[in-house]
Amino acid sequence: MGNKKVDVCIIGTGAAGGVMCKELSQAGFEVVALEVGPFFTPADFANDELGQSIRFFFLPDPEKFPNTLRTDPKEKAEPGFHVARNLGVGGSTLTYCALSWRYHESDFKVRSVDGTVPGASIEDWPFAYDELEPFYEKAEYEIGVSGLAYANPFDPPRKKPYPMPPLLPIGAGQMCIKGAKKLGYHPFPTPMAINTIWYDGRPPCVYCGFCGWYACMRAARGSTLNNVIPKALATGKCDIRPHCMVREITVDASGKAKAAIYVDPQGKEQALEAKLFVLCGGAIESARLLLLSKSGKYPQGLANSSGLVGKNMMYHIQAQAEGVFPWPVNAFKGPFSTVCVHDFYETDTKRGFIRGGTIEGSTYRGPITFQWRRPPDEPLWGQRHKDFSREYFAHWMALLLHGEDLPQESSTIDLDPDVKDKYGLPVARITHKYHENDYKAANYIGARAREIMGAAGATKTWGGELEELHGQSAHHMGTCRMGNDPKKSVLDKWCRAHDVPNLFVPDASCFVTSAGANPALTIQAIAFRTADYIIRSAKRLDL
């Protein structure tokens, strides 16, 4: 069975792909979305730490979809589980923690604000916060974000309040408020893509406690699986095809993208021609697919005349401070984060590093995972370990922080010369080393997180140093950065490839810098903005 040519082929159905499916199909275009993972239904989801969260129901099987990692470009990269991402319709929004940030005004102009740093490839974004603001607003209303406008004194300006009131502070949130206020900081309710009232036909959160790293059983959390994708399907114009792995985008004689070559669920190779291609595979897989798509016209890979596809790969810095309290904090109740602190977000040169991050909330996942949460002087097995579990399970909490990972041209995605996935395709090889600035920032903010818990009454705190998680973090950005100069960037300010006029990459690949907070809402705001541009420019794009 052949494929007929369609208006738009979307590759990947996560945070960005889901938004593109809805916007472009509602605008009347005929859309086919190719998704490598399955199409889950709520019956697949459960309050089950072992079955869902530990056994990684939603994550790629490292034997079928390995990645390789190295910190030094002279070393051989080791295969393993280096990329936390969900495979399936909804992508990583299936199990994300749902923190939904507007990046600050300074995040779009780090080069102008902070200048250059040795070893880092810092640039300004090709647009300012003001240009994205209307699309942040649209994303907050379409995705469904709860929060309290103006509660965060460091927030960028906004025109409308959040569509829903914020979540109530869970135990860790209460402790964060208490400690942060004592120390003169400014705690505020976390903006979360979690319903607090009936909204958009979905019920409110009941604080079940199986949140980040779980798919939401009641669709109270705003995965694209349950907010935008149903609307895309309702148009009758959007065909979502699960279990389809795209291995190449081919080009025609003029250099425009012609067809997506993919392996269908039966293992057969198919070609899908489209007038326009929208690549939303995330910063790892989008870059990999472009590099896999080599042709006579594009010998370095598609859209790669700058040589920058795969370069400037960023994670976020991450550290986790933990503590125990004399009273129950009950980390097992409620979502991942309800209270945050942004007092360490902007650059303060007195601290000895630039940029900063967000102290954001607990990292509880369940009683199994809790068994590894121990101060360094506590044993991991035996009588004392059992006693600690019994005594502190309800009295433990953590404050996780995410912060800015400075871009470095030496941090890259390329094709591994040896390791192949189950389709026989070279896997993405990650080369990433944290910058000196990253250690200073994470350790500084981590120490403040411990102080907050101490001020709230913790009897013991530990941790708070940079975790060299590399690919085990779920935030990947920057591998096809945007810019106005085609020699110094892969995409223009609309996420269109400089080299390929009918190819857009509106996922986190386009980020120029990583900012100090979770990327999902910014990915989605950019996707809404790109969709708006495509719809407005349909004639010029031959749609």
Added chain:
Amino acid sequence: MTENVSRRGFLKAAASGTALLFLKGVEGAASLSEAMGSKTTTSGHKFFDEHQWATVEALTAQIVPTDKYPGAKEAGVVNYIDIALATIYSAQQEMYVLGIKGVDQSAKAMFKKDRFIDLQLEEQIALMKAMEQDKAPGQIWKELAASSFLYDCLLTHTFEGFYGDPQYGGNKDYVGWALVGFPGPSQPRGYAPPFARMTEE
């Protein structure tokens, strides 16, 4: 206290929720067929023979000991591991087959007893502490790091079997959840505020 590499690496992986996959990358050692040459199938268990079952039961009982509250033994952790190895964790069968031989070799070298299960409880703890530091004697541990068997297999799976949902064969009568006060699945009711206290009463 000096942390060994395995503990550090493991904690890192566990913290980010990738512990299982981290250890899935651990290479097995000798060939499975060779290691399993003497395996009988008359035990009535899904994977282990009687000796393997008893050894793993004793090892897990040191990880979550029985005191005035039930431990790994009462929770049926070995039953959980047996089922998991026969199904979803089949890739780790050979680590168990080798590791069980390894602890018997260490028992012989350290205490002149043929089997781990013949040791006194204090001797078992001493042997496992040596494993933690990769100082346990025995030929097997040249092929399979003792600390890797301890952390990646025994600790990981004991915690899963003791604190996981009983549908997977462990946490019998919810003893693991009762120990720490975890109420289990909470949907569709969830929880209502107040979620925590602010101070001691």
